[in-house]
Amino acid sequence: MPVFKLATALTATALASLHQADLSAHPDRCPHRFGEPDVSVLDQTAAASSGWPAHAFESARMRRTPATRAGAVIAQTSLARVDLFRQLVVPAGEDEVVISHISRRLAGHGVTESQARKAGFAVCVHLDELASYDLWSEERPCASPSLPAGTVHISDMRHTWRADIQSSFQVVNFYLPQSALDEIADGQGLRVTGGLHCPIAERKADSVVTSVAMALLPALIRPEEASKLFLDHAWRALTAHLLNTYGSPDARLPVARGGLAPWQERRAKEMLLAALNGNVALADLAQACRLSCSHFSQAFRRTVGCPPHQWLLSQRIERSKELMLNSDQPLSEVALNAGFADQSHFTRVFSRIVRISPAAWKRAQQR
Secondary structure, three states, X not given: OOOEOOXXXXXXXXXXXXXXXXXXXXXXXXXXXXXXXXXXXXXXXXXXXXXXXXXXXXXEOOOOOOOOEEEEOOEEEEHHHOOEEEEEEEEEOOEEEEEEEEEEOOOOOEEOEOOOOOOEEEEEEEOOOEOOEEEEEOOEEEOOOOEOOOEEEEEEOOOOEEEEEOOOEEEEEEEEEHHHXXXXXXXXXXXXXXXXXXXXXXXXXXXXXXXXXXXXXXXXXXXXXXXXXXXXXXXXXXXXXXXXXXXXXXXOOOOOOOOOOHHHHXXXXXXXXXXXXXXXXXXXXXHHOOOOHHHHHHHHHHHHOOOHHHHHHHHHHHHHHHHHXXXXXXXXXXHHHOOOOOHHHHHHHHHHHHXXXXXXXXXXXXX
16 A cells, blocks of 8 residues: 655654744744743654644645545555545655545455555554454465554555455555655665565554654645645655664664855745745755755754744744735735735634734734
């Protein structure tokens, strides 16, 4: 079951930046939540349940893939056999990373369908318990223990997989093509010799991977609010974590390098401000700074205090405040001119960050 492929040049620590509600309106540094400790979903043990909280995501249009089939736990299924299927496809070099959210409330899914072999890995995160199933790889039976919520496993998609799923399930799947792993490894100066190893029988819990899955659910629900920059950051950061945690011993992340030179920081910020909607690729920013994607991402965070997509979101908030104070534009126009998808997106993000709605904030400034 193709599950979703992510790749990145950031460390697991940098993954904490995925939680966009941690941003404030400070323009030149990564801000805190107003009135709350500086903590993100990736610093917490993800409580695996079907009631995940929603978070704000930056605006850009991603295509939702029309499909008749989807990955279900570890093999392929038809959409008619599941209750929920959402998917994002993110360009990753010449390949694509695929993120899917799939669930079935009732027991009795039955045997999955055949799937083509692929040079990549399927990362499956269980949001609910998978109580009963049988699994085969290359037509040989595999260990099939019950999997509690929060379980993470990785499958090498160069092999064939088939499952008889007897109980209900809810999963987030990441399909990572081999080329994406190679790109992240190359950027870190690593060798990938044995792929990723996290078999289903070990019933591993990984709070970082689970929290990334949780944080991406709103982007799957509202893909028009998920920017290219944010999703670029997400798959690269997750892939770096997977390489460091589940890669071969010679694929461990090296010591991080320094920050950006002043001219690099200035150029990166200029490019980000020219694309307030986030429709700029991390690779373009890195190329302008004459760095690899992995080095740029780490250096930007080290210099500015947060990753590019978070810094850009803080600039959107600043821009919206400036427009509300110094123009007569209606909030719908302010939203678009500040880089948000629409007024609803603007109101939702502004209210989370500033802890007051845009209209109420504007009235307060006029008193």
